[in-house]
Amino acid sequence: MIDREFRIGMGQLLVEGGEPERNLERVTEIISQSANLGCDCLLLPETLDLTWTHPSAKTEAKPIPGPYSDIICQQAQKHGLFICAGLTELAGSKVYNTAILVNDSGEIILKYRKINVLDVGKEFYAIGQSLSVVETPFGMVGVNICSDNYVDAVDIGYTLARMGAQLILSPSSWTVDYNLIESDNPYGAKWFKPYHHLAQMFDLTIINASSVGVIHGGPYEGKKMVGCSLAVNANGVIVQGPYNEFAGDLTIANIKLSKRLETGTDIGTMLKRKNGHLKV
């Protein structure tokens, strides 16, 4: 494990419901852009192929590995950077809301299926059954997805932290009502609170990249996604992406991960000392 600063791009991708080719074209562009800007790793949103809870998830989802993940792997290899991205995965007769972490050789080194699926998402996505972390040149990385970091689901983050994660990457589709405007604070403390709690408890860094765009189709029609992606460590917000609902953006942060001192049962002792476990 190399103890060094690394450069991550938070890619707030514009996603259009049920338009995987158009969405993946933008993925290719933003990968190239982030490589040109010297990123070591690029984080992309949840279900970036079809858009979160778009009805096409039921008919258009592809396996992983499959055509959409192949594009991401090829681009990772071509540009020599790590990419974490959310895709809609067809596995047998089930569809999962999945995230992959691809290394700079274009290999999928971690695949995670979302566990804390919202009620409105259950008609589209099955529940994931495992969590894992993987060692990378930047440190130990865990992956979860969007509402896995809800304040009442923080045990998912706890588990990744207990597995040694120094960094949690979280492809997301944070949604808001259609009538929000740029001067509003779109989420209040909804996301910052659990992110900061995890970061403080375990001295880790947690980063998301959220989609932008109007939600066309599905149970969340009438809502939209406005970015404002977040990178948080124990000291607070490292960087936040801009508010936008019609154009993608790339926000870059230079991150140095903290060493995780406690392992195994030491973590329980540490949590007791810190008066751990979030009060929900």
Place this chain on the structure above:
Amino acid sequence: MTNSPQICTRCTINATVPQARFDENGMCNYCALHDEMDKEFPLTAEGQNNIDKIITDIKTTGRSKKYDCIIGVSGGRDSTYTLYRAKQWGLRPLAVYFNDGFGNPVAGQNMKRATSKLGVEMRTITADWRESKCLKVACLKASTPDLNLSADLGIASALYGVAVAENLRYILIGQSFRTEGIAPLEWNYLDGKYLATIHKQFGAIPLRKWRPDDPGFNLNLIHMAYYVGWRRIRTITPLYYLQYVRSEVDEIITRELDWVKPGAHYGDDLYQSLLSYILRTKFKIDRRRYNDAALVRSGQMTRETALKELENVGEIEDPNVIDLCIKRLGLTQKELNEILDAPVKTFWDYPNLMSTLRRFSPVIKFFSKLDLIPKSSYKKYCEDHLVSPEYAASSRERADFQ
């Protein structure tokens, strides 16, 4: 052998265009209207003085405010250039984008880059997609060529709503009669009562109620009276006062703002692809007929080139984008076929405000002289250029009788 319809000797308007009439030299009434507008908005020192005076008024009125005006933006050429010029004039605009769910991502990037480079704040007014979709489908079912009526009206109401929210009195829009032309009424008609009627007949969900700062898709006469008469919000078309040459403007905004052409004219809105396809196949309308006519009149395109282009399907009719629009609206092939096969109608087939506008034309003329309403709107709706002589005579009789 069939006779070809008469074509204006100066532009591309032909006898298939509603209310097209030709003088003894073969020149059409649309050209006459263009010349009239040209005189009202001369590209001379007088025209420069007029726009200078407006700019001074905007600055004076907005002196104590965060912004002094609103500019409607879409990421297309016209609105991007309007924003660019406004900053050159020293204005402090708030850029307002109405997002009805069909924005072209290329145009979105243009807005982001332009506002960032010019240091202008953005305000995005997003339609409730359920309402937006419902109205688009209702307009398709109404079977008139006004397929984007809801978006056109939504843009206007969004601009008024933000003007109220920010207590501003000036709205600038990037429109130019010298490059866009003037659409025949039967091909492009807009009023709030008409949309409300279509929604009532074909809409699937209720619309949210009007609020001064959040009008949604409501812009009826009483709402207009509030914005224009009571709040005295003025709508200015700065490009009318400028030598506006598309090729030169493209070069400027590409160089200064990294602007990227979002496809064909109207390409800033993906829905225009489906709209153009339906206009051409169902209504036998090609909007380039009056768009390019304007470019010919203003010397930016030769008549021969324009007529030649009309022989081909427009570049905007991208089959992939047409499919995207159909999918996004949730239409089945059967529903689309029914829409395409339904008998052609016009706004005259639905209750609308036309006769009211004609009745109150002196008031509207007064408002247009104060720039409270664009002069082009007054000329289009209240003068006789684009209506049949019979309708013009009968509406005059009704006005005299009252």
